[in-house]
Amino acid sequence: SLHAVRRLAAAAGPLPTPWPAEAREQLVTLLGAGRPTVQVWEALEAEGLITRLLPDWERVRCRPQRNAVHTWTVDRHLVETAVRASALTRRVGRPDLLLMAALLHDIGKGWPGDHSVAGEIIARDVAGRVGFDSADTAVLACLVRHHLLLIETATRRDLDDPATVQAVAGAVGSGATLELLHALTEADALATGPAAWSSWRGSLVADLVKRVGAVLAGDQPEDGGTQPPASAEQERLAVEAYRTGGPVLSLRSRAEEPSEGLGVELLVVVPDQPGVLAAAAGVLALHRLTVRAAELRALEVPEEVGGAGAAVLLLDWRVAAEYGSLPQAARLRADLVRALDGSLDIAGRLAERDAAYPRRRGVVAPPARVSVAPADSRRATVIEVRAQDAPGLLHRIGLALEAAGVRVRSAHVSTLGANAVDAFYVTGVDGAPLAGEEAAGLARGLEQALKSPPGA
Numbered sequence: 001s002l003h004a005v006r007r008l009a010a011a012a013g014p015l016p017t018p019w020p021a022e023a024r025e026q027l028v029t030l031l032g033a034g035r036p037t038v039q040v041w042e043a044l045e046a047e048g049l050i051t052r053l054l055p056d057w058e059r060v061r062c063r064p065q066r067n068a069v070h071t072w073t074v075d076r077h078l079v080e081t082a083v084r085a086s087a088l089t090r091r092v093g094r095p096d097l098l099l100m101a102a103l104l105h106d107i108g109k110g111w112p113g114d115h116s117v118a119g120e121i122i123a124r125d126v127a128g129r130v131g132f133d134s135a136d137t138a139v140l141a142c143l144v145r146h147h148l149l150l151i152e153t154a155t156r157r158d159l160d161d162p163a164t165v166q167a168v169a170g171a172v173g174s175g176a177t178l179e180l181l182h183a184l185t186e187a188d189a190l191a192t193g194p195a196a197w198s199s200w201r202g203s204l205v206a207d208l209v210k211r212v213g214a215v216l217a218g219d220q221p222e223d224g225g226t227q228p229p230a231s232a233e234q235e236r237l238a239v240e241a242y243r244t245g246g247p248v249l250s251l252r253s254r255a256e257e258p259s260e261g262l263g264v265e266l267l268v269v270v271p272d273q274p275g276v277l278a279a280a281a282g283v284l285a286l287h288r289l290t291v292r293a294a295e296l297r298a299l300e301v302p303e304e305v306g307g308a309g310a311a312v313l314l315l316d317w318r319v320a321a322e323y324g325s326l327p328q329a330a331r332l333r334a335d336l337v338r339a340l341d342g343s344l345d346i347a348g349r350l351a352e353r354d355a356a357y358p359r360r361r362g363v364v365a366p367p368a369r370v371s372v373a374p375a376d377s378r379r380a381t382v383i384e385v386r387a388q389d390a391p392g393l394l395h396r397i398g399l400a401l402e403a404a405g406v407r408v409r410s411a412h413v414s415t416l417g418a419n420a421v422d423a424f425y426v427t428g429v430d431g432a433p434l435a436g437e438e439a440a441g442l443a444r445g446l447e448q449a450l451k452s453p454p455g456a
Helices: 002-011 021-031 036-046 049-053 055-059 074-086 095-104 115-130 134-145 149-156 162-172 175-192 199-216 232-244 276-286 329-341 346-356 393-403 436-451
Strands: 248-253 264-270 289-300 311-321 369-373 381-388 407-416 419-427
Touching (some): 002 036, 002 049, 021 036, 021 074, 021 115, 036 049, 036 074, 049 055, 055 115, 074 095, 074 175, 095 134, 095 175, 115 134, 134 175, 149 162, 149 175, 149 199, 149 407, 149 419, 162 199, 248 329, 264 329, 276 289, 276 311, 276 329, 276 346, 276 393, 346 393, 393 407, 393 419, 393 436
Antiparallel strands (some): 248 264, 289 311, 289 407, 369 381, 381 419, 407 419
16 A cells, blocks of 8 residues: 555665565565566555665666667566566476566666676676575576577577577576576567567577577587478478479468467578579568568478489568558569569669658668677578668668678578568578678678668
C-alpha cells in the first residue's frame, strides 16, 4: 500500500553490506512474482527506495532507449525482462541467478561505452553487495557481459562454421551458464518489443544452444563444413533446379508466426552462379516484399541425381508484403530468370520508383557501418553491415560484393524495426578467406557504395 511504502521510505534503515540472506531472498521473490512485480517496483521506486537499495539504478531511471525497437525506457525494460524471466524459471537450475541477471543485464546503459562491458563491472559490484558468493557473482557477470551473444550469433553468423560454435562455448564456459543465458536471451527479447523475437529467431537460438551444449559436453564440431540435412521440400527444389538449370521457388505461409511480419517463407533454389544474391533481393524489392530474415547457403543435390559433390544455392527468406497481397511464385520466378540473364534492369527500376515516391524530407538516417568481424571464421571472412532498412538495400549490398569480385559463401540477414543487421561470409575466387588489408578494403568499399543514392 502507499502508506506502507511511505513508512518504509521514512523509517527503514540501510541494509548492511553484504545483505543478509533473507533480504536477498525477498528481492529474488519480488523479481519472480510475474506481472504484479511491476506495480510494486514502481511504488518502491517512486519513494526512492530502489536507488537506496541499488544506487546504480539511478543512472538508468527513466532513461530513454537509443534503439526504436525498444518499447520501454531502460529501467522499465529491466523490470519487464524480470517479469518475462519469471515464466522461464522452471527451465533453469538457478532461477535466482536468472532473475538477477534479467534485472541487471542493461544496467550499463547508464555509463559511456559498451553497455555490456560496463554492465559486467556493475553486476559484480551489485552481486557482491546483495550477498551472492564469488562463484555466483562470476556467473552473473558472465550473463550480463554476454546477454546479446546468443541472439547476435544465431541471427548473424554461420552456425555450420565450427569457429562460431567454439567461440560461443569459450565465452559461456559451462552448460549451466548456457542454460541461464538461453532463458535470459528469450526474456530480454520478449521484453524489448515485437520486432525482437519470433519463433524463427527462437529456433535459430535453440539450434545454436544445442550445438554449443554439445561442445561444452565434450563433443567437438567437425571442421568439414557439414550442413544440416535438407528438408523434403528443399531436397525436391534442389533436384528440380539442378535438372532444369534454372531457379525454382516455393512460397509457404507460416501460420505460427502471423504477428511478427515473418509469416511467409520463400525458398529459392538456383544453380550456383555469380549475382544470385543481388538478383533475388532485387526481384523481391521490385515486388515490394520486405525481407525480415534470410539465409543463403549451398545445398547438396542427392548423389543419385547429380553425383558426388553436386550442389545448388538455397536462399531461405522470411518475407512480408509491403502493400496488398503476395505476388504469385510464377511471377517471381519469371522476373528472377530475367534478372539473372541481365534483361531486367533492377537498379534502374528501383531508382525510378524511388524518385517517384520520395522519402519524407528532413529525416536523415545514420550512415551505414560496415566492419570485418575479427577471427569469427577459419573458412571465410565475415563482413557485417548495419544500415537503415530500405527497399533494395540487400540488392545494393549484393551488387557491391559482386563488383568486388568476392564469393558469398553464406549470408545471414535480420531486420529489427528500421535497422538491418546483415552478415556475409565471403571468400576470394580461390575459396580462401580474404587477407587482412583486402578484407578491410572490401568493408570500406561497401560502406562507400551504401553512401551513394540508389541507382547512382
